[in-house]
Amino acid sequence: MANRQSIEYAKIKGVHDVPLEEFYTSGHRTCQGCESAATMRGFIKVAGPRTLVTGSTGCMYVANTSYMTTPWIVPWMHTQLGASGSSAIGMAAGLRALMRKGKIPDEEINTIAHCGDLGGGDMGLSAISGALQTDYDLLIIMNDNESAANTDIQATGLTTFGANTTFTPPGKRIHITQRRWKKNLAGMLAVGHPTCKYVATACATYPTLDYLRKVRRALAVGGPKFLHVYAPCPKGWDYHPRYSHDIGRMGVLSGLFPLFEILEGHVTYTHDARRQREPVEKFLMAQGRFAHLTKDDVRYIQKMVDEMWEEWDVPGVVPTKGSLKT
Amino acid sequence: MANERAPKAEAVWERRDLLTGCQAVAEAVRLADVDVIAAYPIRPYTEVMDAISKLIADGQLDAEYVIADSEHSQFEIVKHASSVNARTFAGSSGTGWCYGLEALVVTATDRLPVLYLVGNRALDDPGAFGVEHNDAMMVRDVGFLLCWVTTPQEALEHVLIGYRVAEDKGVQMPMAIAMDGAFLTHSQHMVDIPSLGTVRRYLRRYDLSKRRMHPDNPISIAPQVNEDWVMELRRQNWEAARSARTVIKEAYREFNGVFGDRYTNPFFTEFMTEDAETILIGLGTVAAPGRTAVTRLRAIGEKVGYVSMRWFRPFPTEELRACLGRFRSIGVIDRDFAHGSPDDGGILMEEVRSTLYPLDNRPVVVDFIAGLGGRDISISDCMAMFRLTQQAASQAGMDGFVKWIGLRE
Ligand SMILES: Cc1ncc(C[n+]2csc(CCOP(=O)(O)OP(=O)(O)O)c2C)c(N)n1
Ligand code: SF4
Ligand SMILES: [Mg+2]
Numbered sequence: 001m002a003n004r005q006s007i008e009y010a011k012i013k014g015v016h017d018v019p020l021e022e023f024y025t026s027g028h029r030t031c032q033g034c035e036s037a038a039t040m041r042g043f044i045k046v047a048g049p050r051t052l053v054t055g056s057t058g059c060m061y062v063a064n065t066s067y068m069t070t071p072w073i074v075p076w077m078h079t080q081l082g083a084s085g086s087s088a089i090g091m092a093a094g095l096r097a098l099m100r101k102g103k104i105p106d107e108e109i110n111t112i113a114h115c116g117d118l119g120g121g122d123m124g125l126s127a128i129s130g131a132l133q134t135d136y137d138l139l140i141i142m143n144d145n146e147s148a149a150n151t152d153i154q155a156t157g158l159t160t161f162g163a164n165t166t167f168t169p170p171g172k173r174i175h176i177t178q179r180r181w182k183k184n185l186a187g188m189l190a191v192g193h194p195t196c197k198y199v200a201t202a203c204a205t206y207p208t209l210d211y212l213r214k215v216r217r218a219l220a221v222g223g224p225k226f227l228h229v230y231a232p233c234p235k236g237w238d239y240h241p242r243y244s245h246d247i248g249r250m251g252v253l254s255g256l257f258p259l260f261e262i263l264e265g266h267v268t269y270t271h272d273a274r275r276q277r278e279p280v281e282k283f284l285m286a287q288g289r290f291a292h293l294t295k296d297d298v299r300y301i302q303k304m305v306d307e308m309w310e311e312w313d314v315p316g317v318v319p320t321k322g323s324l325k326t
Numbered sequence: 327m328a329n330e331r332a333p334k335a336e337a338v339w340e341r342r343d344l345l346t347g348c349q350a351v352a353e354a355v356r357l358a359d360v361d362v363i364a365a366y367p368i369r370p371y372t373e374v375m376d377a378i379s380k381l382i383a384d385g386q387l388d389a390e391y392v393i394a395d396s397e398h399s400q401f402e403i404v405k406h407a408s409s410v411n412a413r414t415f416a417g418s419s420g421t422g423w424c425y426g427l428e429a430l431v432v433t434a435t436d437r438l439p440v441l442y443l444v445g446n447r448a449l450d451d452p453g454a455f456g457v458e459h460n461d462a463m464m465v466r467d468v469g470f471l472l473c474w475v476t477t478p479q480e481a482l483e484h485v486l487i488g489y490r491v492a493e494d495k496g497v498q499m500p501m502a503i504a505m506d507g508a509f510l511t512h513s514q515h516m517v518d519i520p521s522l523g524t525v526r527r528y529l530r531r532y533d534l535s536k537r538r539m540h541p542d543n544p545i546s547i548a549p550q551v552n553e554d555w556v557m558e559l560r561r562q563n564w565e566a567a568r569s570a571r572t573v574i575k576e577a578y579r580e581f582n583g584v585f586g587d588r589y590t591n592p593f594f595t596e597f598m599t600e601d602a603e604t605i606l607i608g609l610g611t612v613a614a615p616g617r618t619a620v621t622r623l624r625a626i627g628e629k630v631g632y633v634s635m636r637w638f639r640p641f642p643t644e645e646l647r648a649c650l651g652r653f654r655s656i657g658v659i660d661r662d663f664a665h666g667s668p669d670d671g672g673i674l675m676e677e678v679r680s681t682l683y684p685l686d687n688r689p690v691v692v693d694f695i696a697g698l699g700g701r702d703i704s705i706s707d708c709m710a711m712f713r714l715t716q717q718a719a720s721q722a723g724m725d726g727f728v729k730w731i732g733l734r735e
Contacts, residue, residue, distance in 0.1 A: 050541045054406065062550050070546040075539045077409060078548035079402065080428055086399035090362070090406025091539065093390040097361035097412050101388055103531075104411070109541060127402070130395035 005107035007050055009220070012213050019045055027069035033241025035231040035248060036060055036116070036143040038204040043112060043141055043215045043227075044074060051110040052095075054079040054087040056124065058116035059150040060143060084115035084140055085127030088224075092136035110219055111137065117144040117158035121185050132193040132224045139218050139225045142185070143204075145233035153236040157183040160256065161304070162297055163289045165236070170292040181304065186228040187317040190262045198225040200261040202270075206249040210270055214261060221263070230257045238288025250283040255305050258316030267317060274309050338585055340521040347510040350478035350517050351443050351503070352377030354485030356387040357525040361412035364392045364403040368422035369455050370507040371445030375417070397426030401440075405429060408438040409547060411538040413489065416440060419507060420447030423461045433500045434469035435563065436548055439492035439532070441485065444504040445511040446610070446661075448699040455507065456700010459609060459662040462504040463673055465639075469563045471501040471570060472639035474609040478515045480636075481505055483581070483588065486529055490577045493532050497570045499563075506661075508700060509611040520585065528584045570640050593642035596649065598624060599631030604716045607633040607650070608659030609674060612696070612703050616659070619708035630712050635674070647681050655690040656682075657715030661697045669693070669726040679726070688725075690718045696731035707731050 012018060023044040030037040036059055044051065053076045055061050061078055070076065079087035091111040099106040113131075115124055120142040128140055147165050148154040154167040155178050164170055168178035190199035198221045202211040211229065218225040232248045234241040251257040255273030262268075281298050284290040293301075313320045345353065351374045355363070365375035381387040390407075394400035397418050404414035418426060423444055433440050444462040448454040459474075466472060471492055475481045484503050492501040505511055536543065551559065578592040597617045599605055606616050613634035623630045633649065650656055660672020668676055675693035682688050694711050697703040711731065718724035 049544075052410070052539050052541070065546060065549045067549045067551040067555055070549050072546050073544060075541065075544050076546045076549075077406070077539055078550075079406065080398075080432060082398065083402040083429065086394065086402035086429075087406045089392055089394075089399070090364075090403040090408075091410050093362045093392055093403065094407035094410035094412035094414075097388075097390045097407075098410070101359075101361065103361070104540070126395045127399045130399055134392070 003106065005105070007048065007108045007110070009046070009216055012046070012209055012216060015209065018209070018212060019048070021045070023049060023073040024071050025073060027066070027071040028064040029066065030059060030063045031235050031241065033234040033244040034059070035204045035244050036145050036233065037064065039141065039143040039211070039229045039231050040064070040114065042204055042212050043114070046212045046215050047110050047112060047219060049074055050108065051112055052091050053077070054084065054091065054113045056084045056087070056113070056115040056119040057081040057150070058119055059145070060114060060116065062150050079113065081119040082123035082127060084113040084120050084124050085129070085131035088113035088138040088140055089131050089134055089136060092138045096136065110139065112139045112141060114141045114143060116149070117142060117146060118148040118156040121183055122157045128189065128226065129192065132189060132196040132226060135223055137222060139227065141227045141229060143229050143231040145231045145236055147233065147236045149233055149236050155180070158185065161301055162293050164292060165289070175292055175294070176297060184319060186226065187319070189226050191318060195223070196226070197221045197223050197264050198262070201228045201230065201257070201259055203230040203248040203252050203257065203259065205245045206252055207270065217261070217263070236289070239286060243286065247283070247286060250278065250286060253278045254280045254283045255309050255316070256280055256283060258308070260316060262317070267314060269316070274315050277305070277309065280305055336521050336523040338520055338524045339518045341519050343517055343519060344514050345478050345517045346373060346512050346514050347475070347478045347481050347505050348373035348443070348445065348512070349377045350482040351485055352381060353517070353519055354482040355415050356381050357520065357522060358413065358485060358489050358529060360387070360389050360415045362390045362392070362404060362407035362414045364394045364400040364416045366394045366397050366400045366418065366422065368419045368447075369445075370447060370511040371417045371419040371443050373511060374443050397422045398429050401426040401429035401433060404440045405433040405436065405438055408433070408440050409436070409534070409539045411532065411534050411540070413532040414440045415442070417443035417445070419445040420461045421450045424449065424464060427464055430465055430470070430500070431468045434465070435559075437498040437563065437566065438500060439489070439498050440500045441488050441492060442500065442502045444502050445507045446504055447507045454699040457507040457509060457610070457661060458698050458700070459504065459673070462502055463662055465502060469499055469567055470639055471497070471499050472504065473637045474504045474635065476510065476611055476613050476634060478510070478517045481510070482517055482519070483585070486525060487577050487581055489532070490529055490580070491570065491573050494573045497566055497573050499566055499570065504610070506611040524584060528580060567640050571642065574637065591645070593637045593645050594649070595634045595636065597632040597634070599633065599649070601629055602631030603629040603654045604657070604712060604719060605631045605633055605653050606657045606659055606708065606711055606715065607635060607674070607678065608661070609635045609638065610661060612659050612661065615703055615705045615708045618705045619712060622705070623709065623712055628712070641677060641681070643681055646678070647685065650678065650682060650689060651685050651687070653689045655692070655715045655719035657711050658691060658693045659703070659711065660693055660695050663695060663698065669728060671726070671728045675728075690725045692718045692724060692726070693728040694731045695728065701732055703731065
């Protein structure tokens with residue numbers, strides 16, 4: 001590996017440092033205001049052309065990557081709904097073997113797998129866990145639009161409590177059928193994989209540049225990495241596409257979606273919601289999917305969020321309680 | 327062709343060893359210089375992965391060995407490694423093979439030449455370790471190459487032939503080598519192991535060429551096509567499976583050229599069939615008691631023979647039709663089930679009968695469901711099957727007759 005060609009990235013200090021080149025371009029058919037599409041565009045912009053990408057089934061496949069109109073300038077391959085983790089391992093293992101055995105030139109090539117919250121956070125969890133135990137250089141990016149959006153907005157393990165989805169409609173007898181609390185995914189993956197050096201959460205467009213910097217940071221760290229990206233979805237969350245950025249920002253500022261980075265075990269809050277939290281009500285009431293919630297429901301959600309920031313041992317990350325107080 | 331500048335022709339066979347079916351496959355994986363292996367445990371195929379991990383630990387094979395979290399991941403890992411141009415190996419048995427089925431199907435539709443060992447095992451429920459062929463049969467319609475081997479020697483050689491066929495530019499299909507659980511995966515035979523140099527003369531480098539995933543070749547693989555294109559793509563897969571028959575013949579011709587004449591017929595092996603009137607046909611190790619029964623019946627003057635099927639996909643339609651058309655009656659041994667199928671027979675019977683359909687003088691075909699869940703098929707079972715098949719030749723209405731052999735009444 002002596003003469004290994006590596007990828008050099010300049011630091012993104014301001015918007016002017018963001019590369020102008022696009023590697024995810026026109027051709028996709030995602031909705032206006034789709035933050036999942038912004039997630040795609042962003043990661044490949046900063047990862048650059050020496051990158052292989054796999055994408056698991058979902059909006060970012062079906063609405064995104066159509067035959068003869070692919071938006072991907074870099075090599076891209078579909079992978080199965082639960083296979084983002086295993087596809088990343090496969091690519092990385094293949095490249096490593098071929099380079100070590102001199103069958104292809106030895107150079108740094110990024111391997112990135114993207115998935116949705118159902119494909120990655122529910123079905124593909126085991127494969128992602130497997131990937132995070134390896135020592136391959138790979139990055140898994142999960143765009144969390146809080147539903148199985150591609151199949152017409154069904155609740156997943158990552159959907160916010162109370163949301164109206166096609167599997168969890170409010171009814172005359174039961175007014176909230178989405179009663180599962182959002183899975184603590186990034187925290188679970190970070191805590192569960194002691195040798196994984198980088199797990200972070202982000203929101204595609206808020207705070208400005210944060211997501212892009214996290215992708216770069218992840219790519220600079222050796223081994224497997226996981227990035228959980230909050231991706232507001234105008235269709236599934238039921239708001240006007242022009243508000244995608246605002247909805248993401250409100251989700252973060254309310255503390256409902258914790259924004260942090262865990263680099264070699266050190267937690268840094270991107271937005272420290274222990275100090276400052278906007279009421280969740282503002283965020284909830286801006287979206288049609290929560291229109292049926294009562295004051296009590298909103299209070300319950302607020303209570304859970306407060307608990308996450310005030311009582312969890314590692315706020316927003318580890319839900320055990322009390323061990324630090326004794 | 328030997329390299330003219332080579333100082334001395336290398337011996338074709340390097341050594342002889344007592345190996346199980348699984349160990350023989352591991353040796354072949356070493357000889358094929360496989361790049362990525364994905365492992366997950368399930369009896370009986372697992373032994374191949376045990377053996378490969380040791381070869382790697384001992385420095386005899388340079389490969390990435392990934393311990394997967396499930397068969398689904400196992401097969402996705404090799405699929406994607408194959409797409410970046412690595413030669414790959416995986417395998418499974420029974421319910422494990424089924425667990426990864428989604429990934430197997432896309433490997434076929436993506437036309438990636440991964441090679442698998444299927445150590446045939448009964449499907450759950452209820453749990454059973456013994457052989458049954460339904461596991462491997464799960465992939466028969468989706469664009470897989472699929473063959474059954476009967477000895478460790480044949481297993482070793484078919485890994486090499488398998489990569490040769492699967493990776494051929496006109497084929498590029500995944501390949502499953504099936505072997506009977508326990509009866510072959512874990513039974514030891516003497517195996518001749520060829521030298522690495524000889525294998526290199528036979529097996530070219532794997533090259534996906536314009537379809538490989540690499541930054542220098544920026545393509546999109548398997549974008550969403552819907553009704554616009556899926557039919558054309560299915561047609562290409564169909565074409566590949568169809569023309570694989572020609573490539574298989576080529577691959578055996580070349581194999582015979584490099585390794586010495588080892589195979590006369592790539593697709594199936596005939597035993598004492600020249601003047602036979604009645605034959606049994608089956609897949610896998612049942613060939614051994616089948617052939618012994620033939621020898622015993624021949625000794626008392628009966629005109630019987632045995633056909634051991636090797637290739638199941640692509641199905642050797644022409645060759646098998648020409649072969650089987652000359653017999654009066656055929657007994658098919660199905661170590662599988664196809665509940666509710668035509669005549670309620672097994673999978674092999676349906677395929678054999680439809681192969682024979684265009685003939686004017688069709689032999690009578692009867693079916694024996696036998697050896698399920700690893701139950702032994704004895705020589706006397708085979709004798710009894712021969713008797714019934716002989717009887718079917720002269721008894722009207724027996725075509726399509728199905729009998730379960732060795733069933734507790
Ligand atoms: C094994 C399997 N089960 C079900 C489906 C159907 N399916 C396609 S996309 C999808 C939803 C994916 O949701 P998510 O991963 O969150 O991605 P999104 O569409 O929301 O971006 C489902 C259920 C499938 N393609 N494969
Ligand atoms: S449904 Fe949501 S995730 Fe899917 S394309 Fe539209 S905005 Fe994007
Ligand atoms: Mg989703």
